[in-house]
Amino acid sequence: MFKLAHISDIHLGPLPSLSFRELFSKRITGFVNWHRNRRMHLFGSTLDILLDDIRRQSADHVAVTGDLVNLASGIEIRKAAAWLRELGDPSQHSVVPGNHDAYVPGAYEKSMRAWYDYVRGDLAPVEWQEDKRIFPYVRVRDKVAIVGCSTAVATPPFSASGYFGKRQARETVNVLRAAGEAGLFRVILIHHPPIRGATSFHKRMIGIRRFAAVVSSGGAELVLHGHTHLNTVHWLRGQTGPVPVVGIASASQGLGGSKPPAAYNLFSIAGSPGAWELKGERFNLSRSGDDVSTESVDIFGT
Numbered sequence: 001m002f003k004l005a006h007i008s009d010i011h012l013g014p015l016p017s018l019s020f021r022e023l024f025s026k027r028i029t030g031f032v033n034w035h036r037n038r039r040m041h042l043f044g045s046t047l048d049i050l051l052d053d054i055r056r057q058s059a060d061h062v063a064v065t066g067d068l069v070n071l072a073s074g075i076e077i078r079k080a081a082a083w084l085r086e087l088g089d090p091s092q093h094s095v096v097p098g099n100h101d102a103y104v105p106g107a108y109e110k111s112m113r114a115w116y117d118y119v120r121g122d123l124a125p126v127e128w129q130e131d132k133r134i135f136p137y138v139r140v141r142d143k144v145a146i147v148g149c150s151t152a153v154a155t156p157p158f159s160a161s162g163y164f165g166k167r168q169a170r171e172t173v174n175v176l177r178a179a180g181e182a183g184l185f186r187v188i189l190i191h192h193p194p195i196r197g198a199t200s201f202h203k204r205m206i207g208i209r210r211f212a213a214v215v216s217s218g219g220a221e222l223v224l225h226g227h228t229h230l231n232t233v234h235w236l237r238g239q240t241g242p243v244p245v246v247g248i249a250s251a252s253q254g255l256g257g258s259k260p261p262a263a264y265n266l267f268s269i270a271g272s273p274g275a276w277e278l279k280g281e282r283f284n285l286s287r288s289g290d291d292v293s294t295e296s297v298d299i300f301g302t
């Protein structure tokens with residue numbers, strides 16, 4: 001059995017102070033929003049409680065579906081790199097970027113370079129190469145193929161949309177087919193929910209229909225996403241039946257916010273092609289007396 005944990009939307013805080021030049025870029029809207037919405041509800045220990053719990057579960061692998069930072073300044077990107085190193089071995093932790101990791105033009109390249117060991121496919125060059133495309137990547141662990149996709153693009157102020165384009169779609173179909181032929185359980189990691197109506201218009205993913213076609217023609221067993229900061233399960237049409245598409249709350253969300261408190265998912269994968277057994281459990285932060293701990297919920301209600 002393979003145990004895969006899923007966390008997302010780390011939004012590592014607190015925000016660094018910004019230079020005047022940075023303040024007058026798109027970051028000014030993010031800076032104001034963060035102070036207005038998040039400062040009250042995000043607190044450092046939330047993330048630590050989740051990570052301690054994941055360690056106790058002895059997960060084989062941890063998937064992190066983006067938004068590691070807030071405004072993607074150089075300091076934040078370096079802090080996130082240090083946080084990843086603390087999180088653990090890159091071969092056991094797979095990351096895909098979110099819109100906040102590509103917040104302004106140029107940020108995507110900086111964050112991918114800094115976090116390269118965590119977004120590098122098994123067959124990709126060991127050293128970062130400027131002109132080399134990273135996504136989709138594939139990492140094979142046990143009987144599981146982890147396929148990382150990117151929807152992260154710099155967007156204008158007040159927009160948090162993502163983009164899943166034709167080239168990535170074509171290559172993802174090829175990767176999924178090959179992994180299917182190799183008898184692997186295929187998990188796709190993507191930041192934006194590839195589901196119509198799952199977010200508001202300015203936060204949506206462009207290429208939702210394209211992604212659905214990728215899953216139905218390439219085949220997949222599970223899709224994990226972040227971005228909404230909500231615990232959700234949707235379904236996409238797969239080759240042999242519906243494919244679960246699972247979202248998760250922000251790993252840094254405290255209790256008492258307008259969004260659900262921090263949570264992680266834990267998937268148990270067993271079986272063989274044609275007869276995969278997938279179980280999903282979600283662990284939410286909850287308050288018990290003065291203490292904050294986690295409580296578990298069966299994701300698929302089986």
Ligand SMILES: [Fe+2]
Binds near residue numbers: 009100227228229250
């Ligand atoms: Fe987020």
Ligand SMILES: [Fe+2]
Binds near residue numbers: 098099
């Ligand atoms: Fe996001």
